[in-house]
Amino acid sequence: MxxxxxxxxxxxxxxxxxxxxxxxxxxxxxxxxxxxxxxxxxxxxxxxxxxxxxxxxxxxxxxxxxxxxxPSRSSTARPGPLRxxxxxxxxxxxxxxxxxxxxxxxxxxxxxxxxxxxxxxxxxRFSPPGYDTGESDWRxxxxxxAFRFRINEPGYEDLSDEQIRRMIALTTRARDRFLITLLACTGLRIGEALGLHRADMHLLASSRAAGCGTEGPHVHARRRTDNPNRALAKSRFSRSVPVTADLVALYTDYQYERDRVAQAADSEMVFVNLFRPPLGGAMTYPNTKEMFDRLARTTGHACRPHMLRHSAATRWLRDGIDRDVVQRLLGHASPLSMERYRHVNDAEARAAVEHVESLKERP
Known part of the structure; x- marks a missing residue:
């Protein structure tokens, strides 16, 4: 303009x-x-x-x-420090x-x-894992x-299990507790979560009556381009993600909360506005950001939806879950995308060194 x-x-x-x-x-x-x-x-x-x-x-x-x-964020006459x-x-x-x-x-x-x-x-100088440099390294x-600053990549932030439990405990609304737990337990992207339809929630032991052959409680992450909140799943391929009984219970709590808002009855979206206009309208990205920003101020640490996805992936990998399984759960097309999720902490590094030291003591 x-x-x-x-x-x-x-x-x-x-x-x-x-x-x-x-x-x-x-x-x-x-x-x-x-x-x-x-x-x-x-x-x-x-x-x-x-x-x-x-x-x-x-x-x-x-x-x-x-x-x-x-521009200064301060609305007072005295401006804050330059940013x-x-x-x-x-x-x-x-x-x-x-x-x-x-x-x-x-x-x-x-x-x-x-x-x-x-x-x-x-x-x-160093090719990424899986990159074929070709014969005689011609590639x-x-x-x-040409116009790019050299920076040290800080990596991806994740949250500890204790931080996630505290986030859930400090959340007063059933809808928000369910959203946080859903992201933390399934690794869904926020666009996938906000794009969920009620028909995607297959939470019974068997969903054959709904024409779905996937066993056990699960949700379907599908890419749709006509969601009223413009929520969009990044992956073009649909996938099902298993969920736990605890998550099903949180969804039930949310349904009780939702049923008290008459305007929400006709919406096919899972996550809807219950506390501000337009009541019953699909939750949007800005709505969700405001909720996570409030939670960050309450907990005293950064809270962003994607941090929960990274936390889920890191936890699975640390627990020894096969990388192919984690890749499928996250909906990544390429195994190279998995590299970003492996956060090695100090305890793991020390355990690795001590393991090598213990080998020397064996007869």
Missing amino acids: DSRSYQLHTEAVAYLASLRARDCSPNTERAYAGRIALYLNFCLMHRLEWTTPSFLGLAALQQWLIEAPL FRSRSTANAVMTAVAEFLRFGHAHGWVPASTTGLLAEPKLL REVQAA
Whole structure:
């Protein structure tokens, strides 16, 4: 959008529409909209043509992203301390800009000279697990993003069992207790959970009467593009995930709570608004974020839906569950996606060393 005329930026709108056409989640579309707006505003401020920003222009954008202070969150007259974007956030913006420019090139808006600036050859010193470098290592040279800060990846955060139990104990609503426990026990993504329909909840010992041959209580995670809350399962493949008797009991508690709200009776969605308008409407991503933010303030530690997914995967792997089983439960198409979930703690590292030491003492 042009900040002087407030006219929609046609090419940016087309790019966001392409994300929607590719079934990207609303969160992805919202994040990319903000990142593209940053780029277009930067071009406007520095009198750059967005289709031909030049190498120096893109380098200046990259530096500006980490040096320009963010707007203050304080509503008082006394502003709080200055905040800045992290390098990882700047990298995410530059990735979105690169994708936008490549999209523009594909449609004839952006010249090849611009997209040629976005990547540079890089020689892989260490290839990822499962990557075939080809005969004579000819595939070691890859195209890497030209505008990207080097950062130490912090890894993925998980929660201890005690932290999860405390989250559940401090939650006063049956719906929210069920949602937290569902994510922690099944490893579902938040989009998969918010996209659940009541027909997906097969919680009897046998669901043959419903035409389902899967034995035992389970839920079906399905990708749907017409959910009223725009919740979207990332995986294109449906899967069933077993659930425990305790989770079934929490779902029953939630149903009692839900039955007290007449507007919720006709909704086919599992998770609905019970405490604020629109009553009976499907819970949305922002609703859920507010709930987890409140919980984080109460517990005193970070609480995010994806942390529960990582916690489930880490717990399964530590308990010796076969990686193929964990991969199926999480709905990953590639085994390489499993690498991110294995968190090694200090106790495990010490146990491994002590195990080696004990071998020396054997006759």
